[in-house]
Amino acid sequence: QVQLVESGGxxxxxxxxxxxxxxxxxxxxxxxxLGWYRQATGKQRELVxxxxxxxxxxxxxxxxxxxxxSSDNAKNTVYLQMYSLKPEDTAVFYCNVRRLSFGHWYxxxxxxxxxxxxx
Numbered sequence: 001q002v003q004l005v006e007s008g009g010x011x012x013x014x015x016x017x018x019x020x021x022x023x024x025x026x027x028x029x030x031x032x033x034l035g036w037y038r039q040a041t042g043k044q045r046e047l048v049x050x051x052x053x054x055x056x057x058x059x060x061x062x063x064x065x066x067x068x069x070s071s072d073n074a075k076n077t078v079y080l081q082m083y084s085l086k087p088e089d090t091a092v093f094y095c096n097v098r099r100l101s102f103g104h105w106y107x108x109x110x111x112x113x114x115x116x117x118x119x
Contacts, residue, residue, distance in 0.1 A: 001108075005025070006095050015084060024108075032098055033098040036094070037094045080093070087118065094112045
């Protein structure tokens with residue numbers, strides 16, 4: 001029904017920046033919650049940042065002041081701008097979107113984009 005494609009990951013040195021993008025395959029659906037998760041090797045997947053359709057944002061304490069989440073509904077895209085990257089940010093980042101329809105929640109995941117931060 002919905003496919004999400006992430007891009008923008010790569011290898012960067014500590015202190016560098018990256019911008020991740022997530023594009024939805026269809027434009028006829030609206031989403032109530034959009035977010036980015038990450039999963040490091042041997043660790044559980046964790047929420048990094050989220051944004052609601054109303055523009056409210058939340059961030060993990062570890063990324064506050066360094067990461068910014070935003071969305072462009074006209075382009076069916078959610079972004080994660082990352083500054084001052086640290087080696088501990090190294091992980092696979094996943095896009096997640098959720099929608100509420102007739103009292104039911106639906107969610108979709110991207111395949112992930114890898115971010116590696118070298119010291």
